[in-house]
Amino acid sequence: RRLSLSEKSSFKSKTNKHRDKNYVESFVKEFNQIPNNLINGWLEEKSCIVHEYQKNVLKLKHPLINDQNMEMMLSRAAFHVPLEYRLRDNLNTIFSYIKSHYHSLKQLEFTxxxxxxxxxxxxxxxxxxxxxIRVLERENEQLRQDLEYERHLNESRIANMNIQINNSQNREDILREALNNIEDVRTIPPLRRQGAFLFEDEVLDSD
Known part of the structure; x- marks a missing residue:
């Protein structure tokens, strides 16, 4: 059966939406692949291509149209705007946005x-x-080991000195006891005459 006007309009709308979606996806995919330093030139190129395409479409529809009327028709708000026209407007908007924010983008990149x-x-x-930190930890460990070695060494020296003191004290005690057992012998106090011995009948020189 034949399609009604509403069915034809619905089918045409769905077809246009599908075409628009594919076109936009293709445009976005290509746009995402453009390096940042080439975006401006790419947008200008696309804008010029779309503008020329618009002119060609109008010339096909209106072969006798002049350039002035063509520009008026392109800018007229009530004019039916297909995807290509909307794309050009979007491109111009993006281009203006990039230009107005170019300095901010550069500052952001610098930051x-x-x-x-x-x-x-x-x-x-x-x-x-x-x-x-690892070097200091190794140095601290080495210093700790050295300190521990010195501590043991000093403890050993102190112990040996204490033994020598005890031995000296024992020898002194033995010597004093032996001297005290000798008859007719007395010892001079250490403060008067260190280590000297006098018999009872001995007379000290006056000088």
Whole structure:
């Protein structure tokens, strides 16, 4: 059976939507692959292509149209705007947005570059500090071992000195006891005459 006008309109609308979707997806895919430094030129190129396409479409529909009337028709708000026209408007909007925010984008890129460099420097500094900490820990361990060795060595020396003191004290006690057992012998106090002995009948020189 034949399609009614509403069915034809619905079918045409669905077809146009499907075509528009594919066209936009293709445009977005191509746009995402353009390097940042080439976006401006790419947008200008696409804008010119779309504008020329619009003119060609109008010339096909209106062979006798002049350039002035063509521009008026392109800019007229009530004029039916297909996907290509909307695409051109969107491209112009994007282009204007990029131009108006170009300086801000450059500042953002500069800030990101500085932040990235600072992060890298902090990462390197953190690694250097960790290496320094490991060196200091090894030095502390070596110093601890050296200190422990010196402590044991000093304790051994102190013990040997105490033994020598005890031996000296024992010898002194033995010597004093032996001297006290000798008849007719007395000892001079150490403060008067250290280690000297006098018999009872001996007379000290006056000088």
């Amino acid at each position: 990101q570059s500085i932040a990235s460099r600072v992060i890298t420097e902090l990462h390197v500094e953190r690694g250097q500090l960790k290496d320094r």
